Amino acid sequence: MKNLGLLPKLIIGIVLGIVIGSTKIEFLTRLLVTFSGIFGNFLGYVIPLLIIGFVAPGIAELGGKAGRLLGITAGIAYLSTVLAGILAFLAASIILPAIITAGGETAAEGLIANPYFEIQMPAIMGVMTALVTAFLLGLGMAAIKGDTMLRFMQEFQKIIQKVIEAIIIPLLPIHIAGIFARMAYSGEVIETLAVFGRVFVLVIAVHIVYIIIQYLVAGSITGINPFRGIKNMLPAYFTAIGTQSSAATIPVTVRSTLNNNVSDEVAEFAIPLCATIHLAGSTITLTTCAIAVMALEGLNLGFGEVFPFILMLGVTMVAAPGVPGGAIMAALGLLETMLGFTDGQLALMMALYIAQDSFGTAANVTGDGAIALIVNKFARS
Numbered sequence: 001m002k003n004l005g006l007l008p009k010l011i012i013g014i015v016l017g018i019v020i021g022s023t024k025i026e027f028l029t030r031l032l033v034t035f036s037g038i039f040g041n042f043l044g045y046v047i048p049l050l051i052i053g054f055v056a057p058g059i060a061e062l063g064g065k066a067g068r069l070l071g072i073t074a075g076i077a078y079l080s081t082v083l084a085g086i087l088a089f090l091a092a093s094i095i096l097p098a099i100i101t102a103g104g105e106t107a108a109e110g111l112i113a114n115p116y117f118e119i120q121m122p123a124i125m126g127v128m129t130a131l132v133t134a135f136l137l138g139l140g141m142a143a144i145k146g147d148t149m150l151r152f153m154q155e156f157q158k159i160i161q162k163v164i165e166a167i168i169i170p171l172l173p174i175h176i177a178g179i180f181a182r183m184a185y186s187g188e189v190i191e192t193l194a195v196f197g198r199v200f201v202l203v204i205a206v207h208i209v210y211i212i213i214q215y216l217v218a219g220s221i222t223g224i225n226p227f228r229g230i231k232n233m234l235p236a237y238f239t240a241i242g243t244q245s246s247a248a249t250i251p252v253t254v255r256s257t258l259n260n261n262v263s264d265e266v267a268e269f270a271i272p273l274c275a276t277i278h279l280a281g282s283t284i285t286l287t288t289c290a291i292a293v294m295a296l297e298g299l300n301l302g303f304g305e306v307f308p309f310i311l312m313l314g315v316t317m318v319a320a321p322g323v324p325g326g327a328i329m330a331a332l333g334l335l336e337t338m339l340g341f342t343d344g345q346l347a348l349m350m351a352l353y354i355a356q357d358s359f360g361t362a363a364n365v366t367g368d369g370a371i372a373l374i375v376n377k378f379a380r381s
Contacts, residue, residue: 006169006244010354013173014180018193021184026113029181034115036178039171040343045121046163047333048130053160054330055131055316057153058276059138060146072378073270076371077278078314084210084280084367085310088287089303091206096288099198100295113185127333131316164329172350179347192296192348199292200356206284207363214280214370222377224260232259233369240362245326246275253365257372266376274368279317281363282327286313289352290335293345301339309338327360328353 004012020028125133141150183189211230219226236253240246246253250272257267287310294301317330328350335341335349353360 006172006354006357009173010176010351013175013177014351017177017180018184018189020177021113021181021186021189024185026185029113029185030116032174032178032181033113034117034178036175036182036347037115037343038119039175039178040347041119041121043168043332043346044336044343045123046160046168047329047336048123048125048127050160050164050329051127051130051316051333052134052137053153053157055134056137056141057150057157059135060141060150060153069266069269069375069379070273073273073371073375074277076374077274080214080278080280080367080371081283081314082310085283085287085313086307087210087213088203088206088284089291089306089310091202091209092288092291093303095202096199096292096295097300100195100292113182127337130333131312164326168329172354176347176351179344179351182344195292195296196352196355199289199352203285203288203356204359206288207281207359210280210284211363211366211370214367218370218373222373224373229260229369229373230366232256233366236369237362237366240365241358244358244361246279246361246364246368249361249365250275253368257369260369260373262369262372262376263379266379267372270372270375271368274371275365278368278371279313279327279360279364280367281360282317283310283313284363285353285356285360286328286331286335286349289349290339290341292352293341293348294339296348297345305339309334312338328357 017032020032137149137153140146141153180189180192183192212226215226215229218224219229233253233256236249236256239252240249253275254267254271257271258264262270287306290309291301291306312334313331316334317327332346332349335346341349
């Protein structure tokens with residue numbers, strides 16, 4: 001099991017959960033549901049710490065870098081992330097209502113598996129308080145050039161990343177198994193699995209469309225053939241599918257970007273920076289999956305609700321942990337506070353997101369190459 005990737009473990013967890021819940025094994029179902037409840041509470045405790053641990057040093061490190069190109073690159077990356085979220089919202093709002101039917105009636109008629117007991121773990125602060133604290137600390141460290149505080153926050157970041165890598169990610173498949181066991185026990189799992197497949201196809205399609213749009217824009221600004229630009233970035237795209245990490249793909253992304261005649265200086269500056277601040281593919285996935293999960297409950301999210309969520313995503317995922325599923329971990333707090341997600345809905349979001357995490361990462365790094373092209377044009381002017 002240790003040699004399996006996160007996605008295979010997640011699939012095993014889903015299958016085991018469905019089998020246990022469908023066979024109405026009450027003892028095992030309630031045991032899994034109990035674990036899921038405890039794990040969900042622990043996750044709620046960790047989320048504010050994760051936000052502070054990753055957003056604060058990320059902002060401080062960005063603020064510590066001077067130069068005109070930093071502002072240009074960060075501005076383009078943020079704009080690209082927001083536009084990706086808007087495109088995802090439009091596509092999801094048009095397509096998902098036609099392919100998703102709310103499963104509330106089935107759930108209401110089924111059995112309910114209650115946990116044996118609960119362990120409350122109140123967070124030390126709310127998510128919005130954590131965001132404000134992270135911004136305050138990050139901007140403050142950048143302003144006073146506080147090396148001592150920055151080193152402390154970087155070590156704190158390593159602690160939180162260790163928690164994610166050693167506790168949250170390994171136990172996540174069991175948590176997902178508990179969620180699906182509960183759904184199978186109550187009879188609502190069939191519709192959920194059908195939605196998974198439809199949403200997966202939609203997300204990949206929107207990724208591809210947005211990559212093409214990015215290179216059409218970059219081509220119109222720089223004069224490069226957009227499809228040749230995409231072709232040169234394919235090694236980075238497929239490498240990211242394997243690594244599931246923008247950071248781990250940086251060497252290949254830089255090499256692919258150089259093939260598009262971007263200067264060494266710009267490629268070596270823009271690509272590592274965009275690996276931490278440009279998450280267009282992840283934003284497409286998160287936005288689409290959020291709308292899908294709410295649609296399962298018979299709820300429709302309007303643009304007025306989703307747009308502030310998209311704007312905050314672009315900032316919150318700065319320096320998201322370089323582990324599979326890092327973006328969804330950083331976004332959990334926003335899903336809970338801004339969109340009103342419950343623990344069960346958060347678990348579904350994690351399952352949906354991680355199932356295609358590699359494709360979201362591939363879209364992220366391919367888009368980084370388009371931004372590098374545009375920045376290269378500004379650098380030469």
